[in-house]
Amino acid sequence: MSQESKSTSSRPPVRKAVIPVAGFGTRFLPATKATPKEMFPLVDKPLTQYVVEEAVACGIEEIIFITGQAKRAIEDHFDRNIELEYLLDNKGKKKQLEQVMEIADKADFAYVRQKEVLGLGHAILQARHLIGDEPFLVMTPDDIFSGNGPASQALIDAYEETGTPIVGVQEVPKDRVHLYGIVSGEPVRDGLLKMSGIVEKPDPKTALTNLAQCGRYIFIPEIFEHFAKAEPGPGGEIHITVGTNGLISEGPVHAVTIPNQYHDAGSKIGYLQAIVEFALEREDLGDEFKAYLKKRLADEK
Numbered sequence: 001m002s003q004e005s006k007s008t009s010s011r012p013p014v015r016k017a018v019i020p021v022a023g024f025g026t027r028f029l030p031a032t033k034a035t036p037k038e039m040f041p042l043v044d045k046p047l048t049q050y051v052v053e054e055a056v057a058c059g060i061e062e063i064i065f066i067t068g069q070a071k072r073a074i075e076d077h078f079d080r081n082i083e084l085e086y087l088l089d090n091k092g093k094k095k096q097l098e099q100v101m102e103i104a105d106k107a108d109f110a111y112v113r114q115k116e117v118l119g120l121g122h123a124i125l126q127a128r129h130l131i132g133d134e135p136f137l138v139m140t141p142d143d144i145f146s147g148n149g150p151a152s153q154a155l156i157d158a159y160e161e162t163g164t165p166i167v168g169v170q171e172v173p174k175d176r177v178h179l180y181g182i183v184s185g186e187p188v189r190d191g192l193l194k195m196s197g198i199v200e201k202p203d204p205k206t207a208l209t210n211l212a213q214c215g216r217y218i219f220i221p222e223i224f225e226h227f228a229k230a231e232p233g234p235g236g237e238i239h240i241t242v243g244t245n246g247l248i249s250e251g252p253v254h255a256v257t258i259p260n261q262y263h264d265a266g267s268k269i270g271y272l273q274a275i276v277e278f279a280l281e282r283e284d285l286g287d288e289f290k291a292y293l294k295k296r297l298a299d300e301k
């Protein structure tokens, strides 16, 4: 084990999370024309609530949403709805009343607009004035994890162990590396890598690993300058990888494997799979839904 990985963090704890939700969600048009994809439900809870609950379970106190046009539903979801509360109370629907009331109290929420949709790096840059001099968690709400507790805890633990920025990664099949940001570096211990770089969508022939970034990061404020001076890449977007590589050029950055099951809820097939997985896990629905699926698949034969 290297000296670095033994060192204790001299940086402050991670208290803030940035959740970018300003994208157009073009893979889900026409549904996303006026409805945020980040509000799509897995059964009855929107994707954004899953990531907010994950953040809070890891000790996050402040959540900064990077929003844009047609995203008002997200603000409403994390606010009180007095009329609805009154109605549920009058009807004696205590459980539902508790459910809707507690959402607004989960954390302190702030909203910043990304005026032009210029990529995730540009979206994160919009939070600069609210982050100050603290490390912060970044979570993309269409990357959803299940099982094994809150996925971001692996990043918080790695940050506390190394005192460096952290990129959450998972293994992907070698013939699919061209779809992801792929990290490279020196293993420090099982599941922890000291990064030498990250390449956006590499050719499978030249990719150095099959470890892909998967929507969870701990960054430090130094990253903002890299986003601020970045030129938009192909497609007119400023990617997160520009900032990560900028940090690597200035000091150590680690990648940690997230030990949970990953669901790509930003793609149609991944979203469908996530609904099935989450529905099967539900106490109130799981058995009935499984019986339906079994029968449906048996009828197919």
Ligand code: UTP
Pocket (backbone or CB within 6 Å): 020, 021, 022, 023, 024, 025, 026, 027, 028, 038, 066, 114, 116, 117, 118, 119, 120, 122, 123, 140, 141, 142, 266
């Ligand atoms: P995605 O690339 O998955 O979302 O970004 P998208 O661009 O909206 O979807 P497609 O590819 O067109 O279907 C991951 C997260 O980052 C946000 C998105 O809203 C999503 O929550 N994002 C993306 C921004 O906030 N700003 C951007 O410029 C890009």
